[in-house]
Amino acid sequence: xxxxCVFCGASxxxxxxxxxxxxxxxxxxxxxxTVIESGPLNRLPSEFGPMRPLSTTVKxxxxxxNNGWMSRLEKELxxxxxx
Numbered sequence: 012x013x014x015x016c017v018f019c020g021a022s023x024x025x026x027x028x029x030x031x032x033x034x035x036x037x038x039x040x041x042x043x044x045t046v047i048e049s050g051p052l053n054r055l056p057s058e059f060g061p062m063r064p065l066s067t068t069v070k071x072x073x074x075x076x077n078n079g080w081m082s083r084l085e086k087e088l089x090x091x092x093x094x
Contacts, residue, residue: 016073018081026077027068032085036065038092 014025036042044061072081 014071016076017071018076019073021073021075023073025070026072026074027070028072028077028081029065030067030069031065032089033065034089036063040065042066 015022016025042063042065044063047059047062047064047067048056049059
């Protein structure tokens with residue numbers, strides 16, 4: 012079963028995308044390992060174990076979205092943040 016992009020619905024290969032922009036980890040935000048859980052699936056959260064929150068990635072976005080509008084948005088936010 013082909014995966015579909017969570018934003019545009021395109022099927023095919025998905026790219027890894029940081030949940031939080033990668034550059035945030037270099038701005039002083041806390042990034043100590045902590046137990047990460049995903050929201051309830053069948054009322055039971057899924058635990059992924061200790062991870063660095065700002066390093067977490069998901070494979071649910073197509074290349075066109077990831078390297079297109081999402082990249083432009085992240086660059087603009089980074090510019091506004093002064094990084």
